[in-house]
Amino acid sequence: MDRVTGRSPSTGGVHDLAPWAIAALAGASLAVFTVGWAGGTLGAGVSGHGWHTPPFALSTATRLTGEGPGAVWPGTPAAAVYGGMIALLAVIALPAALVVRLLVERAGRTKGLAGRRELAGMCPKGIEARARELRPSLEGRERLHPDETGNLLGDLDPKGPELRSSHEDVELDLMAPRAGKSTGIAVPRVLRAQGAVLLTSNKSDVYAVTRAERAKAGRVWTFDPQGIAHTERAMWWNLLGDCETIEGARRLAGHFVASVNDDAAKKDFWISAAQNTLTALFLAAARRGASVADLLGWLADPADRTPVDLLRDAGLMAMAEQLQGTVRGAVETRDGIYETARQTVSCLLDPEILAWVTPDPYLPEFRPDRHVVGTDTLYLLSKDGGGSAAGVIAGLADATMRAGVVAAERMGGRLDPPLTAVLDEAANVCRISDLPDLYSHFGSRGINVVTLLQSYRQGARVWGEVGMDALWSAATVKLLGAGLDDADFVQKISTLVGQHDVKTPSLSRSKEGTSRSYSYRQESILPPDRIRALPKGTALLLATGVRPALIRLRPWYKEPGADTISAQAKAESEAITARAAARAVGGVRLEKRSRWERDAAPA
Template sequence: MSSSDDDEVYAVFIGAALLVSVLGLAGGFLTWLAGQVSGVIAGGGWPDSNPSDFAEIAFRFLRNPSNPRAAWPTGAAGAVGPASVFFVLLFVFLVALAGGLYFGIRLVLNVRRRRPVRRLRLGFASGWEVRKLLSARTVLSKAYQVRPSFQSRPLREVKPEEVGFYIGRDIRSRRKLYTSLEDMMIVVAAPRQGKDVHFVTPFTIDAPGPCIVTSSRRETFVNTAMVRAQYGEVHVFDPFNWTAWPHRMRWNFLDGCEDTNVAAVRSGTLVATSGLDMAREGAQGLGGVITVIRCLLHAGAIGGLTIREVVRWVYEANTDEAMDILRQGERDGRVAPGYSAQLEFNRRDERLWSGVMQVMSCFSIGDILDDLSPSPGEEFNYKEFLKGRNTLYFVSKQQIDHGGIAPIVTTIVEQFFRSARGAAMKNPTSRLDPPLTFELNQVTDICPIGGLPTYMGESGGYGITIHAYLTSLADARAKWGTEGAARLWDNATFRVISGGTGTAKDLAELSDLVGKQHGEPALRPEEIRTMPFGRAALVAGTARPVEMWLTPWWKRKDRDQIAAGKQAVEELIRMQAAGQTPSSPAPATPNVDTVPTVTPNAETAPLLTTTDDEDPWPSL
């Protein structure tokens, strides 16, 4: 048990002792008062006894309750009234005391529910509840389940950061809060409310296995790339060359499309995220566009070509070569019968073809085609990526119109989801170990995976952790619809709500989610909106809500190393902007005072993340 746990237990015992003492003193005084008043009622007058005698009188009464007069001093005993009067008065006084305590407590609780200092308000998880459901101890209790390879390690040697993530500190009990690797999390925070500094950067650094990060800005990459490079390989999908990182992810977009199911999923994802409107195009029109793209992707894979050739077919509006490949493949038994007929039928519709060109416009940037058409031997090896503590960043612009690359990023990440689940199912434990972490920042902008609500509900059992970041619930409804957004929200076991976000309707929903105490919300909508930077509400599993302090990366114990890595990456970017050739990046040097020696071994490499024990924010 930690010192903070001991302190709370001691506080409870001390509080209970004080309460018993106060009630005992009150009962003793009422015993003295009942005897004094009984004398007046019985006609004997006020007994010659002072209030200071009440403790001695109460003690004597407890020793001989059948004869109240014997408890009073000799000179005052004769004036005390009969026992029947005494006991009636004592009962009345005790009932009055109990009633006064009841209404007094209700008054205090009612004041607590409405007082502006939320730290004293009811409706939030107690320290014991936090310890039971959200503490490091709870995360460690699942260590052998989420990391089967740890079975041979004594539990006392396992660190919480190896089987979970530190997310903040409860402002009431001051306990550290952790989420397990099995827990899926959604963070709702307005722009510039610290999603990156409080969550994405720390979680990326802390990820105990491979980590995939998406963002429409390079901030996370700049903060974490050098630190992650100490553990394993760092790859970047950066078609706009914002990062100056030499290790670019080059992935064959047609990889696996020899399988008709893979081609179907890939084409469907491209169309779903391209901006085509079902109301305008109609189900038949969208179905035709998907069919054409599916056939083209399948033909390119069967023919041993790259996405560059497929894009050329689209822009030239000439699929003769694809038709020849499909027909030959059908004759050889490598293509399912009917593919060439489907393409032949649908390519005649000029309206469908315009839709195909619109979807494939995301490949219009030359650097994207280079990265997605690698030469043999240059392809990104995803299977090897999953074996170590490696990192893959997707850094891209937001999709604000047609031609954005969100469809490409979404398609790749969707494929990586499916491949990771397939790899997990091949393991005896049906889990990835080391576990895979997805940090999906700006998820609705550059990676709106259609199946994300489902993945949120299933991935924990495969050794896959998902952290998705939203600027508002409205964004989620716009991408996944009302029901899809609701499933996304419901399937997340941890929901973090930050300030400065949401419409009145969204804020009301979030307030209801946080919960109520006797009809009064624990956090009112305006309190959620005005929540200061560095504070957030947490709704996790079956626990009552928790209001927590967040720890920005510059308050971590490894902050010097993060800052050094950040400076090194910024220097690479500066050199590129100046037209100089950046040197090959080297991992940031660890701070030997706070960071243990790091080796790029996913199973043995220690984690750099231990958070400061000091309160990250002043008491409120």
Template sequence: MSKQTSTDTLMKMGLAGFVVVLTGLAWVSAFLGELLTPTGMPWTNFTELVARFKHGTFAWPQAATYILIVLALVAFLGIAFLTVVLGGNKPKDDGLPRYKDLEPRMGKKAALAKARQSLHLPEDATEADIIVPAFKLDGKVLYVQHEDSMWVYAPQRSGKTLYIAVGIVLDAPGPVLATSTKNDLLMYTAVTRKRHGRARVFDLQDISGWPDTISWSPVAGCEDPDEALARGKAWAGAQPMGNVKNGDWFNSKAAAILGRFLHAAALDGGTIEDVVRWSNNFADPEPLEILREHGAPAAFAERLQALTSSRAGETVDSIQETLAGLLEPLSSPKALKFLTPAEDQGFNVDDFLTGANTLYLLTDGEDSPVAPLVTMFADHVFRKAQKISQTRAGGRLWPVFTMVLDEAPNVAAFPKMAGALSDSGGRGIRIIGFSQSFAQNRARWGDDGAKAIRGTSSLRLFLPGLEEMAELETIAKAAGPTTHQRVSTSRGKGGSSKTTSEEERPAIRAHKIQQLEQGKAFMHYTNVRPAVVELTPYWERDDVEQIKKDKHAAEALTRRITA
């Protein structure tokens, strides 16, 4: 589709408009000038003005010249101002949706209406309990539901903590579990959260210095064989195997053994120290005897015997080496202390979920040896919350339980992460996962698992700096095509002409997503058109001064200094 317009015609129209405006300014100047420096000219009688001009008796007021200069300058500045205000601040029409396009789905009224229609809400529920202010577009807030899971792809130093995580933790209406490989999230949020409930840490390496710590026994609750196997799977599954040949296979075998050892220890009133002792000596008959003595199913006990006494000696040795790597952190008395609480002194998930309490799970760096233990604990809390939700009104926790899983592939590598994301919303559990790259998710959960995580997250955010262009191309295609106008000019004997045609092109390209400004992200939200949104850093929040004061208080309390 195209149209052709003569360039000469456009120039003539523009010149005519300029003459009309200038004539109008001249008349106003002359009329006002007549009041200051009278000439006797009839400025309101155009017929007589023309006659005087023809007879050479036309007179121009002296003050009118200065007035005309001032009016012309004011007109120029006014046009420039309107151009900036109405044109310069107008959202760029690049084919991506603007706020007006998303308001019917993500505006405040629409989000509240959807929540009230789909949720069983208490009478005293507030807007903050019901919907989440997520991002901005064209300076206006977009909202999502508390039941919406989110996955954030954020390279290092892309601002995920200060632009996203801090705000989510501070604004969460109910309990919060947050994982991190640094203590900055705790420093920015813990004192504030402590005003609403208890703020505690699970810090096996003591990187935070926070005084209110928890202890937790991996053995407690493993009287249930299913729970024992689930913990073993989460613990072993989070072990970083690097380029170890058949690493996943050895991890799966180690998980099966760990689950049975945890079950045996729980049945016998033992502790994690018994699990360590049995793992160091597969020849020890004690765990097998305990299982049989307590009437464990034959398949359960026989499987342990088969795994620990295989004829393939090298295989057993490799499994034992895998277990040794998992259990190595327990050689530290400090870590062991947190995992062997006195009876009835360990962390209680039921109590934690009763209020706006906060729990920070910390490791020292993304490759920390205690990361698998942290994963097992986080997975335990999640599964326990799932069960508790089914005892609450509407089959969901209220207010919502928020899980902020920073460095999820390393310190919160739930074995069935995609399933957790899809199932959690309906139970009043909101999961926000963070990973540094697409490759990091593939390395942890495999190709299919990584795709499933992206597919089951209600909301996906892609921050600037991601490197895999093939993946970004796929993401960009979701925005669809847009129509752009193409203008070309041709010249001939009859003058020049301009041709305007329409062509279809992608609304956004991969390199544009990669090169977004700091503080912006490319958003995919269910079946809403993908958009580039603005993130709100903590220093642009209304409560920024209180956040700064609370951060200084946390640093004084812990004797730690953060950036």
């Protein structure tokens, strides 16, 4: 505001800019004349008409514009003169264009975020050096494929380079639905994996895109008890295989309990008692070779003393006494505990689900210990909500990753090549209750885990606030994508990103003249509204020890070879549709047959 007139500083702005405009016009004219003068001389000399330099004066410019190049460089063809001018202009323009491009890129980059220098350890050279330290199998090789060096995250915004996480990083990604989790993270991570792969999902999209390519790397195991991809059962897994120890039985029981408990941090009496009872039953069945069907029978009849006797025969007296105490307790309490336990494993009452965890002599058994040291792929597909096989899915995923830990210890501490575990929809179909505690341990063993959630609050609902905070802290790489609508969480992220100084000019006028002053204020580098409005396909990268950065995800369909993969995905999707239609027709036929048998039965 003008101190004298009270008018806006913009008043009289034309007069303030006039001297600058005159100076700019004079500078541009001088630059054009210099290029013409030097370029014309260059053209004349190169064409063999002598290196006669005309005077660097206004008169030369007048003659050149009025009479043409022949008056300044006599005897020299005009084409040679103009050619020299164009050549000199090109020599000057190319570096200038590069400088302008760099300035534009720097201006377009959000100030205060990490750049190429801060992220050098995640750039190609830095990540390759780290990979050679972590993977002994790469020793002695001069050239490495980029996928051997680390896990692709995306390109630094706006112009790169590509950034990768190392093989000891564990990742947590928060993005809203349809923000690029599958196309930009899950699918590329599965396609680029160098070792064994584990994927959990409640949809068939990632399976359809990646199955054909992963079949080229090794065997594809599809655990699909609820018909997400409508695949025929071609495997079975021993549900009780790791339950011969109390720890293994308790972990499996915990997976089934977590599948029905909305908050793992809040376990009431019935949930805790049901987990203890399931632990005892799993242990009894595993120690004496009983089947899962036998275990369901014990749950249906609390008075059955078989599991107590089996525990005693196995020498587990304390566990047997505890189970017997539950059975002999007050009827109301006993029935409540057993009913809660029955609800947690209710998915096993479905014969189609039970078949996948029952030994079958005609089908191969999936062995987690063998899977983690190869290049096979395991797809774990399940519906979410009531009746889902989430407990079974979590149990198999946990068994596979723990088998990876054991294999890593045998290899000297780290899997090589690493195991890639993509826990998509982890909060719905893969509720491993102690995942936050295991996260950092997985990274040190060469198990590259990436957990995909729709929001921070979704994770807090499963693992509790304390558990989700632990998972957040343990993840060495975090990607926050589009559509994060939790105001409190987004505000915390804005605070983590930090603030930067903003220079603000002010103009004042007085009788003595015009003066300009500057003041500084702090603003958020990324305000909450901007974090919430991140475009689809971009993400905020939070890596340990580095300032936050913006990256652009690289969807699989924009990568080389996408046409072939797209054709394979289309064929797989059509096959899934055909299998679904055949299953629906089969179900209708079976229902009609059942009705006919019922109607034909004698009264």
